[in-house]
Amino acid sequence: MPATQPYAAFVFDAYGTLFDVHAAVRRHASDIGPDGPRLSEIWRNKQLEYSWVRSLMGAYQDFWALTEQALDYALAATPSVDKAHRQSLLDAYWKLDCYAEVPQVLKGLKARGAKLAILSNGSKAMLESAVNNAALDEILDDVFSVEDVEIFKTAPPVYDLVATGYRLYPDAISFQSSNRWDIAGARKFGFRTVWINRAGNPDEYLDFTPHAVLPDLTKL
Template identity: 70%
Template sequence: MAYAAYIFDAYGTLFDVHSAVRRHAEAVGPDGQLLSEIWRAKQLEYSWTRALMGQWRDFWALTEDALDYSFERIPSADKSLKPQLLEAYFKLDCYPEVPAVLKGLKAGGARVGILSNGSEKMLDSAVRNAALDTVIDDVFSVDELKTFKTDPAVYDMVTTAYRLYPGAVSFQSSNRWDIAGATKFGFRTLWINRARMPDEYRDLSPSMILPDLNGVD
């Protein structure tokens, strides 16, 4: 293996954040996709805002806050579905290629881990639900620091724990802003551009751009 550790963002990279609403698509109604997109956008916005103001609120609480906002934006969606949608988010589907890719990296002798804004309970549930607990060596949650990406201290959790230089770590994320932060920190970065979005943060380019995790090595 070229890298000692392969670290993955969780939400949007390993786990499909839109699978929660999709699981209840019929009940949510025709605006389900828009509801899901707003939910995700506000969840991220809340994490960035909280980090900048130094006002910690864990990612699960922000996820719930963002869903409340989304219901207000999409009045056609039944607010009584909130418990079911949160339960589904707690047990998100992983993308189909994820198990094989992680198993291959681990079989090659590398450490395989998650570095996420998610709370410890959220991540534990997602990993177990996807049966990845036998493949993932470590799960690094920002709960320990009480801030969020792209704070350099978040990426430093990996290098400190593993006693590695940043260049020995390959970091994979579907979030371009996350890739920018990890690139600035010194990781080798792979942007998993699942949504086929245009590039940005061009002064902080990834080492590689892939449509999914196939090809990570």
């Protein structure tokens, strides 16, 4: 490994960090109408809420089931949106756009000798589809899914999937996520953490601060 490379692995959250979670609704914006952004926000928020609640209850369902349930709630909460769009929105979620800088950044990190991986709440099938759609399958070394531990982030066993899988101490791993709560969980576990604050949100979880904050992945 080059001397300039301080981390053995760079690990990325998938949804919101590499892949744009709002791309599915935006793709059908003209059909959905002006309440599309609200629909998309509710969909995402409920998807995450369901993962946290089920983790606390010990009642795991895979992320795709939660994604479907969250969309059903979002459609019920935005009655102006025709429910006939449900299937087209779900289909689009399997092929979310990746952010523009992602392929180049990942290729650059790989050239520096680091292992590259995803660590995600997503099901293995969802992640495989997203990775292949974005042509990242030949760049990434591994994709870690919570399916293997049947609990969602921020549970420590999720982050341990990478440390154990790569047989590395946590501080040898740089973890990048756009989700501040995810950064808090990864920092607590011991990863070096980089918050990709794409939305310019205020900081929180101040007892588990990120090691770095970036507006996108470009400066990694």
